[in-house]
Amino acid sequence: MASTTTTTRSGDTGPPARSPLFGWLAVASVTLGLFSIVTTEILPIGLLTSIGASFTVSDGMAGLMMTMPGLLAAVSAPLVTVATARIDRRLMLCVFMAVLAMADFLAAAASSFWLVLVSRIMVGVTIGGFWSIGAGLAERLVPAASVGRATAVVFSAVPLGSVLGVPAGTFIGDLAGWRVTFAVMGALSIGVLVMLPAFVPALPPAGATRLGVLRTLVHDVNIRFALLLTFLIVSAHFGTYTYVTPFLEHVTHARAQQITLFLLLYGIAGIAGNFLGGALVTRRPRGTFGSAAGLIAAVTLLLPVLGGSATGAVGLLIVWGVAYGAVPVASQAWFARAAPHAPEAASVLFTASFQATFSLGALTGGVVVDHSSPSVVMTLGGTIAACMVLATWAHFARRLTWTVDR
Secondary structure, three states, X not given: OOOOOOOOOOOOOOOOOOOHHHHHHHHHHHHHHHHHHHHHHHXXXXXXXXXXXXXXXXXXXXXXXXXXXXXXXXXXXXXXXXXXXXXXXHHHHHHHHHHHHHHHHHHHHOOOXXXXXXXXXXXXXXXXXXXXXXXXXXXXXXXXHHHHHHHHHHHOHHHHHHHHHHHHHHHHHHHHOHHHHHHHHHHHHHHHHHHHHHHOOOOXXXXXXXXHHHHHHHOOHHHHHHHHHHHHHHHHHHHHHXXXXXXXXXXXXXXXXXXXXXXXXXXHHHHHHHHHHHHHHOOOHHHXXXXXXXXXXXXXXXXXXXXXXXXXXXXXXXXXXXHHHOHXXXXXXXXXXXXXXOHHXXXXXXXXXXXXXXXXXXXXXXXXXXXXXXXXXXXXXXHHHHHHHHHXXXXXXXXXXXXXXO
């Protein structure tokens, strides 16, 4: 029978007695690994039509490259982490990065679209495993006073993948073909694979993450709030942002070059929001998460009203970027605060819920936009984000506290 408790061995969870420089190099290695994963996950957005044309498949079929990794990550996060619970976490990070490199090279050499999909399955497994371990590692790599900043650095991989990774990958694809892009990503993954054992210390499991532990956590009221809040805000964001380009084309009437600039500004704002959220969330977790949701609700509800002009659209996108930049770090912090005795199990639930909602939100937004318009999608997303604000207020109104507050 699976154990329902997580036993933490003394001395395992604190940062090793090493030079602070090596601690930050370890953080940089994990961040670069997550950057490679995020970029590989969303890279098909910029290469969708060229990949589809290579194998004579429709855009809808090619879209499976985006849907599959998220759903598989949601399933693999608990299963893979539980199956490898007693293995050194540094070793597992290396294994997952090796799998990512093989997935990239397989995609680059694929002779059929089904092999590309196989590579995306491998990407999904990597996302679930690497994120579950890496998302909560900051406290084991740097001193306690630096954990907030280190966590923000780790989560900067998300906006950086969008701002730098995908545009660079698309540019390489336009110049040399999409296969070269995946080959370059494979080479980057190999580079990270070399960095991880060089800079990340040995990381014995802080506690055996078992299915019983996960079941126990789900019964905790703060974990349930974390799951609810993550579901609402991530579905609101990806149900709308996935279709922001059609909105800018049909409502704002922006040209292709303008859209590229708008999204670049959104990404830069996202980086700023990530570090701002990281600085605030340790002191005000409810306020940070709720404020981010409130801004996303305001932006998506106002876009159909003010987004007809380029000035209105770009201004709202910048605010959106700042707000969403704080979401991943705020969500992870909420899970970690709800289960300080089981940090890896909390990261598993964070990864699984985030990835599942990412895929379902994008899928639902697609159904809505096909049967209505991009403006309706924005309004629906804004309503869902507003519900998240109310849920955050409910947590405050019930005077609920976290373990660390008692």
